[in-house]
Amino acid sequence: GEDVEQSLFLSVREGDSSVINCTYTDSSSTYLYWYKQEPGAGLQLLTYIFSNMDMKQDQRLTVLLNKKDKHLSLRIADTQTGDSAIYFCAETDSWGKLQFGAGTQVVVTP
Amino acid sequence: DGGITQSPKYLFRKEGQNVTLSCEQNLNHDAMYWYRQDPGQGLRLIYYSQIVNDFQKGDIAEGYSVSREKKESFPLTVTSAQKNPTAFYLCASSIPGGIGYTFGSGTRLTVV
Numbered sequence: 001g002e003d004v005e006q007s008l009f010l011s012v013r014e015g016d017s018s019v020i021n022c023t024y025t026d027s028s029s030t031y032l033y034w035y036k037q038e039p040g041a042g043l044q045l046l047t048y049i050f051s052n053m054d055m056k057q058d059q060r061l062t063v064l065l066n067k068k069d070k071h072l073s074l075r076i077a078d079t080q081t082g083d084s085a086i087y088f089c090a091e092t093d094s095w096g097k098l099q100f101g102a103g104t105q106v107v108v109t110p
Numbered sequence: 111d112g113g114i115t116q117s118p119k120y121l122f123r124k125e126g127q128n129v130t131l132s133c134e135q136n137l138n139h140d141a142m143y144w145y146r147q148d149p150g151q152g153l154r155l156i157y158y159s160q161i162v163n164d165f166q167k168g169d170i171a172e173g174y175s176v177s178r179e180k181k182e183s184f185p186l187t188v189t190s191a192q193k194n195p196t197a198f199y200l201c202a203s204s205i206p207g208g209i210g211y212t213f214g215s216g217t218r219l220t221v222v
Contacts, residue, residue: 008150033210042116042200042213043153088152090210097143098211102152 004101006089011107018076020104022089025070029091032065033098034074037086046087047074084108112137116201116214123195123221131186131217133201139212140205142184146170147198147216156199159184160206188219195221 003025012018024032030051035043049056049063049072056063062075076083086103093099114135123129133142141160145153155168159178173192178184184203188195198218202211 031209035210035213040216040218042215043202043211044213045210048209096206097155097158100153102150 003093003099004089004091006087006101006104008102009105009107011109012079014079014081014108014110016079018074018079018083018106018108020074020076020087020089020106022072022074022101023070024072024089024091024099026091026093026099027067027070028094031092032063032072033088033090034061034063034072035088035090035100037088037103039085043088079106079108081108081110114201114203114212114214116199116217118217119215121217121219123219125221126190128187128189129195129219131188131199131201131219133184133186133214134182135184135203135212135214136182137203137212138181138205139203139208140181141203142178143202143204143211144168144174144176144184144186145200145202147200153200156186195219 006022031048033048034046036046037043060077064073088103089101090098117132143158144156154170156174157176159165175187200216201214204211
């Protein structure tokens with residue numbers, strides 16, 4: 001089964017905030033990541049957080065990390081149509097490889 | 111500009127034929143990876159290589175083969191033994207201790 005779990009779909013209205021949630025299993029992960037995939041394209045690194053941090057903010061993006069519950073979230077403020085994409089959460093496993101969740105499809109409606 | 115290039119973007123093959131997907135990077139990354147992506151299933155690791163002339167099987171290696179003769183190149187061959195080869199294939203690279211992976215733009219393989 002998946003070591004990293006995400007909900008598969010999120011619909012949000014343009015201008016609202018989006019929150020994408022993720023749970024992971026490897027408590028030794030040094031970094032946790034959010035990747036964005038637009039249709040027909042590869043993944044691009046959106047943001048990441050070091051495991052000793054609780055929060056990281058980067059313009060419209062806010063990452064929250066709850067290590068106790070192994071829960072990671074990505075908040076996108078003022079969601080735009082260009083934010084429609086698949087968002088992948090990823091953790092680093094004990095071998096240093098990334099383990100990805102199944103991805104959350106975000107659809108932004110006008 | 112440094113980056114990772116996958117070619118071709120679209121590939122069509124007849125059933126029973128082997129096909130090789132290209133992945134080249136000029137980032138001087140040591141490690142390279144191949145993933146398969148099917149709708150709703152996220153990314154599944156096929157093979158990875160941490161150093162030239164060495165590679166390891168990932169979670170779904172059956173029906174695939176790779177080589178790593180040069181640091182820059184990590185081609186993936188989809189053999190006729192792969193039962194369901196139609197998918198989107200992604201190549202990635204990284205450095206030890208680095209931040210995340212850099213991905214190519216993918217190759218969509220359709221077997222008819």
